[in-house]
Amino acid sequence: MAETPHYQLSDFDYDLPEELIAQTPLAQRDHSRLLVLNATTGAYQDRHFYDILEYLNPGDAIVMNNSRVLPARLHGIRPETGGHAEVLLLRQDHGDVWETLVKPAKKSPIGSTIIFGDDPDHPLMTGTVVGELEHGGRYIEFKYDGIFMEILDRLGEMPLPPYIKEKLQDQERYQTVYSKVDGSAAAPTAGLHWTPELLDAVRAKGVKTVELTLHVGLGTFRPVEEENIDDHKMHSEFYQLSQEAADTLNEVKAQGGRVIATGTTSIRTLETIGSKFKGHLQADSGWTDIFIKPGFHWTVVDAFITNFHLPKSTLVMLVAAFTGRENILNAYQHAVAEKYRFFSFGDAMFVYR
Template structure:
C-alpha cells in the first residue's frame, strides 16, 4: 500500500512538472511583432518586373527541415507531381487610383478605390482627407466645368477613409479604365510602362486594389507545361484590398485586427480540388490570397471544400491548424507583416527567417515585382 501511495505522489509531481513545462512552452510560443522583423537593404526592393515573368529566381524551402535550394521559377515543374493541383486567384486589379479636383477651388484630390460597398458607393482613401468632409464633391476629367464623372463624400472611415458615391453617364468600369491609374504599392517608386505587368496572365474578375503578386511569375506557356505533366490548374477569386499593405501597429499580434476581403470558390473548382485530395494529390496555392480563401473555407466546413463566397478576415499566424493547403508559392514579404506571420505558420518562424536571411545575402529581389518561394513539406 505504501508503494502505491509513493507512486501516486511521484506521478502527481511528474504531472505537475509536465503541466508547468507545457505552460512555459505555450508562453514561449506567444510571438510578438518584433519576432517577425528582419533586415532588408532598400536596394533589394524590386522596382520593375523582369522582362520574362518566369525568369525570376525561386527559393525552394522545405518547411520541415528548413533546407532550401536556389532555382528559377521555371524550375517549379521539378517540384510538382502528376495529380497535384495548382490553385490561382483570378482577380484582376482595378485602375483604382483617380486624380480629381475640388470644383470650388480647383485643388487636387486623389481617390484610391478600396472596395465597392453597394451600388455606386465605394470605400476609398482620399488625399488630403481633411479637405474632403461629408457632403463635399470631387470631379474627374480635364474639364472641371464639364467633368466625365463626379463623386460625393457620403461617409467617413478611419485612416483618411471615405465612403464616396459616384455619379456618371455610361458604364462605370469603362470610365474607370479611362480615368484611373494602376495603384502600385507605396514601396514602388518607378513608373510601370506596361500596366499588364501588374496583372496575372489569368486575371479576369475585376475587383482588386492590389495584385495577387505570387501569380505574376506564371506564363501561359509554363501553365501549359504544368497541365501537360498531369497537374490540375484551378481558379478561385479573392479581391485583394490595400489592407494587405497596412502595417501591424500592435506589439502583441493577438490584438491586431485583420482587414476583410471578398472571396469566391465555385462548386466546379471545389469538386476538382476534392477529387485531387481523394486521390492523394497535393493542394498547392499560388499566393497568400489563395491560401486565405482555401483555409477560410476549410475552417468553415471542417476541412471540406465546397462552393462558398463571402468576406474573410482570417489571420493565419504560428499555431494555426492548417486544413487544406499542402504547399504554396509566395513572394518575399515585408518585415513585421501579417504575410510573414502566415508563412511562418507553415514553416516555423526560425525556418522562414533563416531562408529570408539567405535571400538577402544572395541578393534576391523582394516584394511585388521580386522573386518567389516554393514552400513545401
C-alpha cells in the same frame, strides 16, 4: 503536440537593404528566381521560377486567384477651389457608392464634390462625398454616363504599393495572366510569375489548374502596430470558390495529390473554407478576416508559391505558420545574402513539406 511558442511582433523582423526592394518587373515573368524551401527540414535550393515544373507531380493541383486589380487611383479637381484631390477606390459598397481613401481628406467633408476628366466644364465623372470613415476614408457616390469600368480604365492609374517609387510602363505587368474578375486594390503578386506557356506545361504534366477569387484589399499593406500579435485586427477581404473548383480539389486530395496555392490570397481563401467545413471544400463566398500565424491548424493547403514579404508583416507570420519561424527567417537571411529581389515585383519561393 508541442505547445506553440507565444511570439511577439519583433520575432518576425529581419534586416532588408532597401536596394533589394524590386522597383520594376523583370522582362520575362517566369525568369524570376525561386527559393525552394522544405518546411520540414529547413533546407533550401536556389532555382528559377520556370524550374517549378520539377517540384510538381501528376495529380497535384495548382490554385490561382483570378482577381483583377482595378486602376483604382483617380486624380480629380475640387470645383469650388480648383484644388487637386487623389481618390483611391477600396471597394464598392452599394450601387455607385464606393469606400475610398481621399487625400487630403480634411478638404473633403460630406457634401463636397470632386470632378474627374480633362475638361472641368464637362467632366467624365463626378463624385460626391456621402459619408466619412476613419483614417481619411470617405464614401463617395459617383455619377457618370456610360459604363463605370470603362470610364475607370480611361481615368484611373494602377495603385502600386507604397514601397514602389518607379512608374509602371505596362499596366498589365501588375496583373496576373489569368486575371479576369475586377475587384482588387492590389495584385495577388505570387501569380505574376506564371506565363500561359508555363501553365500549359503544368497541365501537360497532369497537374490540374483551379481558379478562385479573393479581392485583395489595401489592408494587406497596413502595418502591424501591436507588439502582442494576438491583439492585431485583420482586414476583411471578399472571396469566392465555385462548386466545380471545390469538387476538383476534394478529388485531388482524395487521390493523394497536393493542393498547391499560388499566393497568400489563395491560402486565405482555401483555409477559410477548410476551417469552416472541417477540411472539406464546398462552394462558398463571403468576407474573411482569417489571421494565419504560428499555431494555426492547416486543413487544405499542402504547399504554396509566395513572394518575399515585408518585415513584421502578417504575411511573414502566415508563411511561418507553415514553415516554423526559424526556417523562414533563415531562408530570408539567405535570400538577402544572395540578393534576391523582394516584395511585389520581386522573386518567389516554393514552400513544401
